[in-house]
Amino acid sequence: MQTTFRIIDEDGIHARPATALVNTATKFKDTEAFAEAKGKKVTLKSILGVLSLGLESGDTLTLITEGGQEAEALGALQDVMIKEGLGELND
Amino acid sequence: MIKISGIAASAGIAVAKAFILKHPDYTITKTSISDVELEIVKLESALEISKGELARIKARTLAELGEKKAEIFESHLLILEDPELISPVMDKIREEAVNADYALQEVANQFIEMFENMKSTYLQERAADMRDVTKRVLNHLLGISYVSPAEISEEVIVIAEDLTPSDTAQLNRKYVKGFTTNIGGRTSHSAIMARSLEIPAVVGTKHVMSEVKAGDLIIVDGLSGDVLVNPGEAEVALYIAKQKEYDLQIAEWKKLREEPTVSADGKHVELAANIGTPNDVAGVIDNGGEGVGLYRTEFLYMGRDKLPSEEIQYNAYRTVLENMQGKPVVVRTLDIGGDKELPYLELPKEMNPFLGFRAIRLCLDRQDIFRTQLRALLRASVHGDLRIMFPMIATLGEFRAARDLLLEEKAKLHEEGKEVSDQIQLGIMVEIPSTAVLADQFAKEVDFFSIGTNDLIQYTMAADRMNERVSYLYQPYNPAILRLIKNVIDAAHAEGKWTGMCGEMAGDVTAIPLLLGLGLDEFSMSATSILPARSQIAKLSAAEMKELAAKALQLGTAEEVAALVQAINY
Numbered sequence: 001m002q003t004t005f006r007i008i009d010e011d012g013i014h015a016r017p018a019t020a021l022v023n024t025a026t027k028f029k030d031t032e033a034f035a036e037a038k039g040k041k042v043t044l045k046s047i048l049g050v051l052s053l054g055l056e057s058g059d060t061l062t063l064i065t066e067g068g069q070e071a072e073a074l075g076a077l078q079d080v081m082i083k084e085g086l087g088e089l090n091d
Numbered sequence: 092m093i094k095i096s097g098i099a100a101s102a103g104i105a106v107a108k109a110f111i112l113k114h115p116d117y118t119i120t121k122t123s124i125s126d127v128e129l130e131i132v133k134l135e136s137a138l139e140i141s142k143g144e145l146a147r148i149k150a151r152t153l154a155e156l157g158e159k160k161a162e163i164f165e166s167h168l169l170i171l172e173d174p175e176l177i178s179p180v181m182d183k184i185r186e187e188a189v190n191a192d193y194a195l196q197e198v199a200n201q202f203i204e205m206f207e208n209m210k211s212t213y214l215q216e217r218a219a220d221m222r223d224v225t226k227r228v229l230n231h232l233l234g235i236s237y238v239s240p241a242e243i244s245e246e247v248i249v250i251a252e253d254l255t256p257s258d259t260a261q262l263n264r265k266y267v268k269g270f271t272t273n274i275g276g277r278t279s280h281s282a283i284m285a286r287s288l289e290i291p292a293v294v295g296t297k298h299v300m301s302e303v304k305a306g307d308l309i310i311v312d313g314l315s316g317d318v319l320v321n322p323g324e325a326e327v328a329l330y331i332a333k334q335k336e337y338d339l340q341i342a343e344w345k346k347l348r349e350e351p352t353v354s355a356d357g358k359h360v361e362l363a364a365n366i367g368t369p370n371d372v373a374g375v376i377d378n379g380g381e382g383v384g385l386y387r388t389e390f391l392y393m394g395r396d397k398l399p400s401e402e403i404q405y406n407a408y409r410t411v412l413e414n415m416q417g418k419p420v421v422v423r424t425l426d427i428g429g430d431k432e433l434p435y436l437e438l439p440k441e442m443n444p445f446l447g448f449r450a451i452r453l454c455l456d457r458q459d460i461f462r463t464q465l466r467a468l469l470r471a472s473v474h475g476d477l478r479i480m481f482p483m484i485a486t487l488g489e490f491r492a493a494r495d496l497l498l499e500e501k502a503k504l505h506e507e508g509k510e511v512s513d514q515i516q517l518g519i520m521v522e523i524p525s526t527a528v529l530a531d532q533f534a535k536e537v538d539f540f541s542i543g544t545n546d547l548i549q550y551t552m553a554a555d556r557m558n559e560r561v562s563y564l565y566q567p568y569n570p571a572i573l574r575l576i577k578n579v580i581d582a583a584h585a586e587g588k589w590t591g592m593c594g595e596m597a598g599d600v601t602a603i604p605l606l607l608g609l610g611l612d613e614f615s616m617s618a619t620s621i622l623p624a625r626s627q628i629a630k631l632s633a634a635e636m637k638e639l640a641a642k643a644l645q646l647g648t649a650e651e652v653a654a655l656v657q658a659i660n661y
């Protein structure tokens with residue numbers, strides 16, 4: 001499953017929200033979670049991976065979950081994105 | 092006992108054991124390992140100990156400094172658990188049979204390099220976090236006992252070559268009783284930080300690092316600028332008495348918090364504070380400030396990789412105005428350029444930055460930057476008593492051009508149906524001698540003046556205040572400076588306007604009697620200087636100070652003026 005966001009936070013994705021995303025992804029042990037942006041795909045369970053995307057305001061980010069509780073995991077990650085004011089859904 | 096003299100940077104006295112803040116040497120050599128699995132165990136154990144430390148620091152920071160400050164340690168913890176970091180280190184140890192410290196450093200360096208090459212300044216700075224975390228693990232791998240300032244958990248005096256912003260951000264007031272450094276002056280970062288944390292500090296001692304060992308008993312006298320190393324019992328008793336006296340004095344001052352500032356003969360003046368961020372407002376209220384006399388907006392523009400949006404600025408200005416609860420707030424428009432750089436503006440290096448393309452000169456040229464700030468200010472104006480001031484005005488033409496841009500933006504906001512206050516006062520900083528001399532003409536068009544003495548003195552004396560070899564020319568009491576100040580105040584009063592001062596001089600014990608005598612209306616200073624100044628002014632007669640100032644204006648040297656003022660009996 002996947003959802004795509006447009007980053008709206010002026011600072012892009014910085015350490016605090018990245019931490020929240022990684023903590024949330026890690027909670028779902030049997031579910032794979034990835035972040036894809038600018039042609040690069042990284043695991044969402046790595047803070048260095050997420051930061052390495054170098055996301056800035058205006059960039060597009062796709063969150064992908066696979067297996068296990070993929071729906072719950074994607075929902076939880078989506079909540080973090082919205083709650084932290086990071087991005088808006090890109091429909 | 093050894094006595095070392097430095098610059099008194101932050102008032103108060105502290106007695107505690109020395110804590111030497113020194114960043115250790117992490118020279119690592121690559122060695123071949125025979126027992127690879129033992130090396131892995133070493134790494135795992137170093138990681139576990141490091142995580143334990145971080146969890147403790149995080150919990151303590153959360154309890155003492157709040158969630159925001161604790162977040163950084165949460166991300167450090169995540170880095171140490173990150174498979175993207177740990178797996179390659181383990182692979183390297185196994186495949187190349189190398190030592191764990193070498194493998195860790197190699198892998199960490201790849202990430203550091205990755206961050207450093209990122210486009211966003213924010214992400215570039217994450218390289219520092221990566222270095223911090225790596226060093227923590229290396230300490231355990233290499234057997235280095237290094238305690239970062241954040242981990243101090245007993246009362247100490249911090250001894251350092253200098254304190255960087257990241258060092259001071261980690262200082263915990265509960266345990267750090269004072270600090271002293273080899274380098275720095277009254278206006279260096281560490282000194283400003285000490286005053287805002289209200290920790291006694293002596294800076295610029297030149298050699299305190301070489302004279303002090305960890306655990307030595309230290310007295311820091313932030314009133315006189317003395318540092319005593321391993322004092323005898325008699326000295327300790329003397330200083331503890333002095334400390335008590337100072338604490339009593341502070342308590343006495345605190346009683347004046349809610350009082351207006353009135354001289355012995357009933358003249359009211361306004362004592363305001365200089366601030367840099369909305370967070371500083373709490374200190375202003377706490378110290379009984381009657382307003383904000385200088386809000387330096389530069390900080391909004393620094394530490395980021397692009398210009399702050401109108402919305403970010405509006406929120407900051409609105410917060411300050413609301414939290415000041417209707418008291419006046421003088422906001423200085425962007426004073427950047429020259430020595431204060433903004434990397435993202437990509438301004439060329441200059442031979443004479445203090446005399447160069449900065450402040451209003453830059454703003455009138457880069458109107459896109461200036462108009463955004465003016466709009467944010469105008470929109471925030473409905474939330475309090477806003478006063479706007481332009482920095483580095485040298486000619487009336489510059490003032491008029493800046494004013495016209497402000498009026499244009501105001502008209503546009505009206506058209507957009509946005510509310511703007513009609514009570515905004517518009518003034519200028521007087522920091523260039525040409526403007527001080529021509530103050531009578533300026534006074535017809537501005538609502539107020541604020542004298543910026545730090546720059547006015549350096550421009551009048553033609554002496555760079557950062558250059559130690561000519562720092563003797565930084566003479567606030569020089570009659571030449573006093574005459575310029577008098578000219579500005581008189582010019583304002585002749586037009587029914589007011590004059591403030593927002594340089595270091597406004598909070599200076601020796602300058603205050605003279606400024607009161609010269610008729611200064613508003614004194615803006617560090618928040619912590621307000622109550623002492625209020626107490627001092629209450630003991631002075633404005634009429635007598637007027638005579639004193641008249642005498643001072645007829646003297647020839649700064650020393651003669653200082654001697655005249657210091658002879659006052661309180």
